[in-house]
Amino acid sequence: MRAVVQRVSRAQVSAGGEIVGKIGPGLLVLVGVSKTDTPADAEYLAAKILGLRIFDDDEGRMNRSLGETGGSVLAVSQFTLYGDVRKGKRPSFDAAAPPPAALELYEYLISKIRQAGVAVETGRFQTTMRVELVNDGPVTILLDSTKAF
Numbered sequence: 001m002r003a004v005v006q007r008v009s010r011a012q013v014s015a016g017g018e019i020v021g022k023i024g025p026g027l028l029v030l031v032g033v034s035k036t037d038t039p040a041d042a043e044y045l046a047a048k049i050l051g052l053r054i055f056d057d058d059e060g061r062m063n064r065s066l067g068e069t070g071g072s073v074l075a076v077s078q079f080t081l082y083g084d085v086r087k088g089k090r091p092s093f094d095a096a097a098p099p100p101a102a103l104e105l106y107e108y109l110i111s112k113i114r115q116a117g118v119a120v121e122t123g124r125f126q127t128t129m130r131v132e133l134v135n136d137g138p139v140t141i142l143l144d145s146t147k148a149f
Helices: 039-051 097-113
Strands: 004-017 017-022 026-032 061-066 070-076 118-124 130-144
Touching: 004 039, 004 070, 017 039, 017 070, 017 118, 026 039, 026 130, 039 097, 039 130, 097 118
Parallel strands: 026 070, 070 118
Antiparallel strands: 004 017, 004 026, 004 130
C-alpha cells in the first residue's frame, strides 16, 4: 500500500458537487492499494500514520503525533498512486488492486485508525472527487508498505 500524507490546517473532499468529507487540523491521506497488498500492509500504514511525529511541539519542532494533537484524518482512495509511466506517457495502472479488494483494504486501514480514537472522514470510493486542502508547512510524507518488510 502507498500513502501520500499531508499535514493540513484544513481539507475537504467533494463528489458530485457535495462535500462528503471535511476536517480541520490533521492529515490528508491519499491511499493507493496494490494487487499484492494484505491486511498487514494496512496495519503497517495505519501505525505509521498514527505515529508520524510531524506536528510542532511547543518549541516549533516536528515532535508530536496525530494523537497528541487531537487532529483528524481525511482518507481519500487514490488508485493513481500505482500509475506506472516508465514506458510511454500514458500511465498503466496494472499494479493497482481491483476495486473490491482495494475497497476492503482501504476500509480496513480506516478502521485501524479509528480504533486508535482518531476521527476519520473519507471521500467516496471509486468516484471522481475534488480534494481541497491547505497544506501546513508544507509537510508531505510518502509511505510505502513494500519498503517496510
